[in-house]
Amino acid sequence: MVAREIFGEEHIVVLLRQREATFRGLIDKLDKKQKGKISQILCDPNISVLLNGQDIEFLENKNPILCEGDRIALIPLVAGG
């Protein structure tokens, strides 16, 4: 969905150095490759950002530390019926 439009694939794996291993660190790294596109997407109110299924917007720490295996998902508005 959103990832495919930016990266050409549904899922990508990103390797981070320890010092980069925060949510912001991940975004900065991806932004460098994607010319700031990721930060732009994060400003879209129709995109939810999930860390292991939890909406980052509601986490106490908005810049959580990332661990091996953590999943970040960019979810557009979705409907089920």
Next chain:
Amino acid sequence: MLKDLYQASCSNEGILTLAGIAGKLLKVDLSRGKISDDKLDESLVKDFIGGVGIATFLALKTAKIENPPLSEESRLILMTGTLTGTGVAGGNKTTLVARSPLTDIWGEATFSGMIGIELKRAGYDGIIFQGRAKLPVYLWVSDDGAELRNAQRLWGMDTVETCDAVKQELRLKDARVAAIGPAGEKLVRLACVMTDDSRAAGRCGIGAVMGSKNLKAIAAKGFGNIEVAYQDRFKELNKEALRRITEKKPLPFGTAGSVVAFEEMGNLPIRNWTAGSFPGASALSGQTMAQTMRVSKKACFSCPIACARHIEIKAGPYAPLEGSGPEYETIACLGSLCMNDNLESIAKANDVCNRMGIDTISTGGAIAFAMECYEKQIITREDVGGMKLEWGRSEAIVEMCELIGKREGFGAVLGEGVRVAADKIGKGAEKFAIHVKGLELPAHSPYRFKEMGLAYAVSNRGACHNRGSPAYVSRGTLSPEIGLGTKTDGFTVTGKGKMTKIHQEACLVTDATGVCKFVVFFGGLGLSLLSELYSAVTGYQTNLDDMMKKAGKIWLMQRAFNVRLGIARKDDTLPSRFLKESLKEGPTKGQTVDLDPMLNEYYNERGLDEEGKPKQDSQENSSNF
């Protein structure tokens, strides 16, 4: 004096001052074979908006739907929305109301499709059925009036065959037909009513009510105009509606496009609600469907979204298959809920359910229940006719859909719904029967969105994701016009009572107008513009605030009906699985649903006392009609 005011005379020589409506109801006494016209009192449109709102009034005040659901005395009401067929974007919905044979309380189900539009064009806004025909019949409504026709040769046909056969008999390929399949004929409590091949009035067993009346189908074709009061204003508003929807481009892969996202966020039902992750989600997605099943988009009348899909399967064990692709609820309930990651089998099961005429949500819930009973050895291979009813067995799922539809073998047990099936099986099976008030749960997790848990607990028809879907707000689909303009955290409970009440009313307004919720909520049409369109079409000046208040009163009328049938706080609950057991993995690991605080808040907002009964003043308000 208003320009473009529509005036017409109807058979009772009344003058219609409102547009958008045909102004007449059909009353069909199946026992006596008698049909009569009745004027649709315009005050009902003003007081109850339309569609399900008017049907609620008619059901409770005139049609006495408290009679036992499958008795000759039961009543069935079909009602079009006020904006149905007027050309409003997404204006194509029709609602059926009856006392549900599955839950024994308020039952309603809505479908899109052309049947309501043709009925209106033929001069009728709705139909009230009573009695039972001595032999199978179908109702044919045209510009020439209405008649009951012999349906004996149709009895036993599936829904698709029935619709084709009726059109052939009438020699009108454009006639539209709503029909029951073998399931409705055999009074399977999960039976639904189908139209246009795949549009389902799915829930609550309404198909069995039709079957109990020997009413096989309703056919309609009309050539009349559905008038609009203020043409220029309507065109301007509808153009704005279409602009918004075109800009938003919602549901690019249909509802099936949500499967992976819902799995990611922990919303997908898995293994009868006992597991937190499903690696097969991607294999079931709308994106996969588009790549593997030669999909083309299908749109309902007057809808630019085109969320439905036409699919073809040309090879493999479920080929050949051509027809409507499964929606999200079907994919989840016949897929992940049963640990089935075979999309083709789900497409086949969907086709079986549509043709048999059974609700895919309840059917999936019943099969998942049976699979858990089988796993726990409460039922055996012998009990299920030699089938291996193990998790993920796609061929067993397809076969069981057929058995439920035909009311054969173990399908006859499951077709009673999980509440009754659990009672029949005994041995503690009720722990695995996931329902509220007898209606099986749809595919949105109360673990993930606590407000959905509340919505299921308090919906008037049982576990329902549609008559109030407050999780929209937690997922970012906001409605600022009704005070739901800020995204909420699905894991919390504070404020969810008020949010659920408001969203229920917003959904009721939408349903009563006959416009699709996807257009209103996801397409950006929005509730304010909907209310303006309503005024422009009908000529009756109202506003959203007024419509929401009326929706609140309509909701209370339905609740009061349920309370008279014994519904109370003890029934506004969830299966203990959600209240006391948590998942061991996935995004909702460790979560349970703390229902009481939400329920207390909801009762307070809704004007219910602590037992869930409408308080005296709210009761008076809702009974003033």
